[in-house]
Amino acid sequence: MGAAAATRDPVFIRVRDLRKQIGEQRILRGVTMEIARGSGVAIIGGSGAGKSVFLKLVMGLIPATSGSIVVDGTEITGLSERQMGPHRRKMGLLFQDGALFDSLTVEENVGFPLVEAGWKDREKVRAKVDETLAAVELSGHKHKLPSDLSGGMRKRAALARAIITDPQGVLYDEPTSGLDPVVADSIYHLIRRTQRMRGITSVVVTHDMKSLPVVADQVVYMREGVVYFAGSPADLLASRDPVVRQFVEGRSGETS
Numbered sequence: 001m002g003a004a005a006a007t008r009d010p011v012f013i014r015v016r017d018l019r020k021q022i023g024e025q026r027i028l029r030g031v032t033m034e035i036a037r038g039s040g041v042a043i044i045g046g047s048g049a050g051k052s053v054f055l056k057l058v059m060g061l062i063p064a065t066s067g068s069i070v071v072d073g074t075e076i077t078g079l080s081e082r083q084m085g086p087h088r089r090k091m092g093l094l095f096q097d098g099a100l101f102d103s104l105t106v107e108e109n110v111g112f113p114l115v116e117a118g119w120k121d122r123e124k125v126r127a128k129v130d131e132t133l134a135a136v137e138l139s140g141h142k143h144k145l146p147s148d149l150s151g152g153m154r155k156r157a158a159l160a161r162a163i164i165t166d167p168q169g170v171l172y173d174e175p176t177s178g179l180d181p182v183v184a185d186s187i188y189h190l191i192r193r194t195q196r197m198r199g200i201t202s203v204v205v206t207h208d209m210k211s212l213p214v215v216a217d218q219v220v221y222m223r224e225g226v227v228y229f230a231g232s233p234a235d236l237l238a239s240r241d242p243v244v245r246q247f248v249e250g251r252s253g254e255t256s
């Protein structure tokens with residue numbers, strides 16, 4: 001092992017006292033967490049808890065109000081737009097709504113990040129797109145438009161687009177919302193395989209408790225702008241904290 005590898009930080013994402021305020025609203029109120037290199041982490045929490053905002057901060061798409069986000073040894077808060085480029089290329093983000101370009105084919109959508117990264121050789125782009133589509137089991141659909149795909153296929157195409165640049169980390173924002181349970185399960189396994197086979201650190205925002213044992217080594221429960229609980233999926237299920245229990249069991253606390 002070379003010196004660089006020997007000193008590589010086993011923590012890939014290190015967040016300390018991260019705060020984000022938009023207008024009067026304090027969305028994140030001091031989030032602290034560590035995400036191990038090559039691991040799978042699930043982020044759970046109620047609607048509006050700040051999960052999507054957190055992913056956008058880690059991706060460097062919006063500025064933090066205060067606090068620290070170190071990714072792969074680089075502090076990203078306070079980087080200029082130009083300095084942010086290398087950081088963003090290390091990361092893939094699967095947006096909550098999938099966000100494929102409607103007028104581009106699957107092939108063009110999935111190849112888009114390569115073209116953006118300056119790949120000029122069309123043959124190389126095509127080969128990489130083919131390889132990535134095969135990995136998500138979409139070979140044979142590359143000439144279709146997003147509107148001609150099923151919901152699950154659209155998610156897989158978006159996933160292919162998020163991983164095509166061989167990022168070190170991928171952030172998935174509710175990758176299975178709107179899918180039937182069987183297709184959702186296959187997406188979770190695809191995420192886990194991607195993480196294990198490519199050594200990618202994966203951060204998955206999910207509302208689906210069934211996904212946790214599949215995708216997550218660690219689960220982080222965000223509540224009221226802070227990390228309320230962090231532990232393994234088994235720790236979460238064994239927790240006796242009434243707030244955690246209520247969330248895990250999906251009870252609203254209402255009576256009708």
Ligand SMILES: Nc1ncnc2c1ncn2[C@@H]1O[C@H](COP(=O)(O)OP(=O)(O)OP(=O)(O)O)[C@@H](O)[C@H]1O
Nearest residue numbers: 022025027045046047048049050051052053054096
């Ligand atoms: N650009 C913005 N301007 C103003 N408020 C925003 C903005 N982005 C997010 N918010 C607010 O921040 C809070 C957290 O939003 P966020 O999208 O992170 O929630 P979430 O945890 O992802 O919820 P869900 O599970 O429903 O996706 C919400 O109250 C939202 O209205």
Ligand SMILES: [Mg+2]
Nearest residue numbers: 051052096173
């Ligand atoms: Mg969200």
